[in-house]
Amino acid sequence: MIGIIKYKAGNLASVSNALNRLGADYFISNDIQKLEQAKAIIFPGVGHAAAAMDDLRSKDLDVWLKNTKKPVLGICLGMQLLYESSEEGDSTTLGIIPGRLKKFDSAKAKVPHMGWNKFKPLKEHPIINGIGDKQFLYYVHGYYAPTNDYTLATCHYIQDFAAVVAKDNFIGVQFHPEKSGQVGSLLLQNFLSMIK
């Protein structure tokens, strides 16, 4: 059973529809006791980093997320919040993965980075099984995560940034697998296979 974290910045309908299409069992909750019963966690998110963190803190979900040993898949803003801080609202985020989120320079290209783009795998990892540098995934974000030792794949827009990241039990994807057609479904299926 997957627990989807319910908070203000969640794109819950899209994630739950995608899991329905894959036939996966899930529930949506912001209750720590309930989430403790899940085998794995999906941490979705769209919107503003500071507002999202405020909402997580108000339910103590920030501390719980940081300490959980369950497999966690952060999507888009959910991935960004795994890092230490963000230029967005100058916010302190969860601090699970080192690094600070930066804003794309709108003098160089349109911001947000919106649409379908490819990534370049740097390391092998079960989450990106079967997905290489030829497939497209759907991105929409104005801030980007720097690449570092935990980056599994990079995407290029204005500069290289982290498209997929993993550290211990935490995985983050900058794109929206729930909105990325068949390739996105494959990534979600990979996550489901990892936690079986």
Add this chain to the structure above:
Amino acid sequence: MLTKRIIPCLDIKDGRTVKGVNFVGLRDAGDPVELAQRYTTEGADELVFLDITATKEKRKTLVKLVEDIAKHINIPFTVGGGITSVDEIADILRAGADKVSLNSSIVRNPELLTLASDAFGSQAIVAAVDAKRKGNSWEVYVKGGSEPTGIDALEWMMGTEKLGAGEILLTSMDRDGTKAGFDLELLNKANSIVTIPVIASGGAGTIQHCCDAVLQGHADAVLAASIFHFREIEIADLKKEMAREGISVRM
């Protein structure tokens, strides 16, 4: 490399897809969910649904339709038409839409744009601008293109970006439904003054028109309706030709 997006637009009236010429003269073009699935399979990058008869009483029907669409398709989609409040936006996004497009309501009440982007993030808020040529400039029209506002379209687009829009859906009213090609001058000017993505709309009739919108108009995405509904152009053929012209597309 970020690809240019091909976006079929489905005008919805009473739960059916329709398409008119110059905003009038509607023709039935099928079931929206079936069409949405067909486009997704055929390689559409996103979809736009515009409820052209949206009234308060019909809002619930629209929310149901959005839920139905979201269950069946796995690519991003935008919903617009007569949306006037943050609550209505919340209903539509909660039903599974990725973005809402706002048109007349933000001209009347620009603050709505800021409230909406603060609440849901600018990535979820599309400013739809209906522009009609007037001498050397373009004027913003509202209410489905029936009412001139006296507002300069280029200035308004800059305004929507400042107020919080994450994307602009720019429709040339002079070209809409004519299949005479996009208004490239309008597109080009718009893309030189805003830093958010611009979707070209109004006038697509041939594959070349769509290439021109990107190569000459610098559009980030190309939207069309009837050429796709009536299978005058297949999305796969369009993308192949765009790629041949050096445009980055998702194949």
